[in-house]
Amino acid sequence: MTNLRNVAVVGFAQLPVVARDEHRMSTEMLYPVVRQALAECKVERDDIDYQIAGSVDYMDGRPFGFVAALDVMGSWPARQDLHLEMDAAFCAYYAWVRMQAGECDTAIVVGHGKTSEGEPDRVLNLQLDPYYQAAIGLDPTSTAALQASAYMARTGVTDRDLASIAARNRAAGVRNADNQVRSAASADELMKTPWTVEPLRKGYLPPIGESATCMVLAAEGKARKLCDRPVWIQGVDHRSEMQTLGARDLSRSAGAQLAAQKALAMAGMKSASEADVVELYGATPVEELIVAEALGIEPNAAHPVINPSGGPLCGNPVMSTGLIRMGEIFRQLSGRAGERAVSGARRGIAHAAQGHCLQQNIVWVLGTERRWT
Amino acid sequence: MNEPPTEGIKYVDSKVYLPYDYVAGDSKVRYLQALKQKRILGSKCSKTGKVFVPPLVNSPESFAPCTELVEVADRGVVTTFCIVNIPVIGRNLEIPYVAASVALDGAAISIFALIQECKPEDVRMGMRVEAVWKPDGERQGDHEDIQYFRPTGEADAPQESYINRL
Numbered sequence: 001m002t003n004l005r006n007v008a009v010v011g012f013a014q015l016p017v018v019a020r021d022e023h024r025m026s027t028e029m030l031y032p033v034v035r036q037a038l039a040e041c042k043v044e045r046d047d048i049d050y051q052i053a054g055s056v057d058y059m060d061g062r063p064f065g066f067v068a069a070l071d072v073m074g075s076w077p078a079r080q081d082l083h084l085e086m087d088a089a090f091c092a093y094y095a096w097v098r099m100q101a102g103e104c105d106t107a108i109v110v111g112h113g114k115t116s117e118g119e120p121d122r123v124l125n126l127q128l129d130p131y132y133q134a135a136i137g138l139d140p141t142s143t144a145a146l147q148a149s150a151y152m153a154r155t156g157v158t159d160r161d162l163a164s165i166a167a168r169n170r171a172a173g174v175r176n177a178d179n180q181v182r183s184a185a186s187a188d189e190l191m192k193t194p195w196t197v198e199p200l201r202k203g204y205l206p207p208i209g210e211s212a213t214c215m216v217l218a219a220e221g222k223a224r225k226l227c228d229r230p231v232w233i234q235g236v237d238h239r240s241e242m243q244t245l246g247a248r249d250l251s252r253s254a255g256a257q258l259a260a261q262k263a264l265a266m267a268g269m270k271s272a273s274e275a276d277v278v279e280l281y282g283a284t285p286v287e288e289l290i291v292a293e294a295l296g297i298e299p300n301a302a303h304p305v306i307n308p309s310g311g312p313l314c315g316n317p318v319m320s321t322g323l324i325r326m327g328e329i330f331r332q333l334s335g336r337a338g339e340r341a342v343s344g345a346r347r348g349i350a351h352a353a354q355g356h357c358l359q360q361n362i363v364w365v366l367g368t369e370r371r372w373t
Numbered sequence: 374m375n376e377p378p379t380e381g382i383k384y385v386d387s388k389v390y391l392p393y394d395y396v397a398g399d400s401k402v403r404y405l406q407a408l409k410q411k412r413i414l415g416s417k418c419s420k421t422g423k424v425f426v427p428p429l430v431n432s433p434e435s436f437a438p439c440t441e442l443v444e445v446a447d448r449g450v451v452t453t454f455c456i457v458n459i460p461v462i463g464r465n466l467e468i469p470y471v472a473a474s475v476a477l478d479g480a481a482i483s484i485f486a487l488i489q490e491c492k493p494e495d496v497r498m499g500m501r502v503e504a505v506w507k508p509d510g511e512r513q514g515d516h517e518d519i520q521y522f523r524p525t526g527e528a529d530a531p532q533e534s535y536i537n538r539l
Contacts (some may be wrong), residue, residue: 025398028430031438045436061393071429074436118393130387 004266004371007099008223008230009334011036012327013217017180017209017315020116026060030112030212033284035109037214037345038074039224041226045074048216049104051081054088054111054319058123069112072145080104087111089281089322089352089362093238095217105219106226111320115210122317127355128244138172140283141205143245145197145354148286152250152292154197159199165285165299166204166313173310175340178324180209181314204285204313211317215327218369229334234347235267235372238362245357256294256351256361263349267365272297275365276345277332279325281352283312290358291351304349308332308340322352322362329366384439400428402444408518411506413417415480417441423481448503449517450530452476452483452539456493471496475522476538483538490523 013036014031015021038045057065066083075081080103084091087110095107121139128134128143151157154239167187173179190203209348211321216226223230241246260272272278272295280295282288292299292306299306309328312321328350347367354360397405404414404427416428420437430522431438437476454473471493474483488496489505504524512518 022396024398024430025396030400031431035438058391059396061391071433072431076434076436077446106530116396118391122391126389129383135385135387229434 005100005102006051006223006232006370007096007173007371008218008220008222009215009326009330009366010218010223010227010230011037011041012214012330013040014178014213014320014327015211016178017317018178018205019100019209021210023310026055026065026112026114026212027072028066029114029210030069030110030214033212033214034073034108037216039130041216043106043226045249048074048087048108049080050095050098050107051075051079052107052174053081053083053090053108053111054086054091054323055113056085056123058126058214059115059118059120059318065365069110072321073108073110075178076100086360087214087322087354088353089167089350090238090325090360090365091352092215092323092326092364093236096233096236096316099219101216105222107217107219108325109215109337110215111223111317111323113210113317114317115208115318120208122263124207124356125283128236129321133245133323138356140356141200144284144287145200146245147250147290147357148199148284150226151286151290152251156312159191159201161189162199162201162204168191169288169313172308172340173314175308175338178211179310179314180207180316181310186244196329200284204284206313206316209315209317211315211320211324211372213320213323223304227334229368230367231330231333231368232370233364234367235263235265235328235334235365236363237262238360240360241358243359250357251290253358253361255293255307256291256353256358256363259361259363260295260351261346263363263365267367269365271305271366272349275347275349277308277329277348278304278306279309279311279328279348279350280307281308281312281322281325283316283321285313287353287358291353292359293364295349299302305342308337308342322354325350325352326366329364333366333368374480378382390429398430400430400442404428405514408516409512409514411447411512413447413504414442415445415476417443425482426477426480426484443467443479445477447477448501448525448536449475449477449480449483449497451488451496451497451500451502453534454488454496456496463525466539469493472537473502473522475502476508476535486519487521488523489521497522497529499532499535501525
């Protein structure tokens with residue numbers, strides 16, 4: 001493979017995920033996070049070449065609401081700026097591409113969204129086609145349940161298996177102060193929680209949460225000036241699948257599988273098992289199982305460690321959940337993971353997804369070493 | 374059945390209902406509450422001292438936090454304006470009317486305002502105006518508390534006093 005430009009994650013900050021911040025608007029939540037991420041890198045806003053934000057206007061209920069974020073991102077004098085209606089983990093890809101093109105050396109990537117102000121089920125229903133799917137009232141939980149049924153029918157995975165995955169995330173999540181849910185729960189307890197949409201129980205789903213996140217990326221030459229232990233991007237790929245739910249095998253994620261293959265190949269890895277730590281965007285245990293299968297890792301093995309942060313089940317702030325997966329791998333590989341640190345971790349994989357039934361997937365391979373020399 | 378339909382459903386009537394429950398933010402809550410007392414609050418940039426109305430958490434220009442709320446005057450200067458000849462949805466205004474940017478005394482940026490009690494053709498950049506408030510007991514702590522601005526009759530402000538506050 002041709003040599004690409006080495007780009008590193010050099011800073012990450014987030015607000016602890018809460019059900020509702022009563023004191024701050026979305027942009028008011030974002031401002032201190034941008035300041036913190038820059039302070040972590042010991043730079044001023046003037047040292048950043050490029051910025052990109054992930055948010056959803058429908059969620060915020062403000063047409064062009066993303067423009068307000070410019071005020072809190074230090075966008076003066078006028079900046080190169082981009083906005084995606086996608087999780088910020090996808091925004092990071094755009095910043096990375098700009099760096100590959102040589103157009104910038106440093107970038108901030110932010111995610112924000114005031115999930116509590118609207119009704120996510122109603123908003124996310126609008127992601128579906130308006131004729132057949134949105135019109136019958138499908139929401140993300142019901143489409144996730146359709147996917148769960150398909151997966152369980154194909155694999156024979158049981159309710160107890162789902163409870164075990166959820167319990168593992170809940171146990172890990174206790175060690176993460178940024179989580180909204182910070183109490184362990186056993187599989188037996190979780191199996192007693194009521195169905196939200198069968199086969200998904202209340203205990204298998206994250207509560208509605210909100211946060212704000214900011215990541216700083218820097219290309220080789222700048223990265224070590226901004227961070228004592230930069231975490232290098234070794235591979236990345238993202239894939240989108242068809243919108244029509246009936247047109248794809250919901251029990252699998254072809255998109256996550258292909259993205260993983262391509263990202264691993266870019267990183268020069270034969271298998272995802274070569275990573276030490278993996279953060280998966282599974283908003284339900286079934287999503288986690290489907291993505292683990294797509295990546296080719298064993299969900300219950302000791303290595304690689306999956307979701308030491310507690311995963312999205314313990315904190316699922318819209319627009320930031322995916323970037324938090326990347327931020328967690330950065331924390332793990334740069335010695336910032338505190339008591340949830342995976343000992344000796346040198347390579348990690350961050351996965352993020354968006355859309356109903358894992359429609360879009362992105363896979364990042366990150367490591368302590370530069371990929372290209 | 375493979376021919377195009379000659380009659381039938383041509384449109385899907387899709388109604389979108391999205392309720393929202395906004396958080397105003399602490400500084401805007403104080404700003405709105407102060408309107409009830411006919412007071413206008415701004416926030417002061419900790420680096421440059423510029424005052425933003427309504428209050429912002431930081432200066433978009435300097436990127437420094439605004440750490441202090443300060444009161445500005447309920448009068449100021451028309452910095453730019455336009456004469457509107459089309460009706461506004463949801464407001465029963467006689468047309469033509471004047472929509473203006475008003476830089477309140479003490480504020481570094483201007484707010485949008487309606488100018489009444491004068492002919493549209495008499496409005497000009499630099500004209501001094503003052504807020505006309507709803508009567509006591511009727512103010513709700515929202516932007517309707519200021520009904521409009523009207524000329525004060527003072528001498529026009531020199532251009533250099535407002536040219537950077539457009």
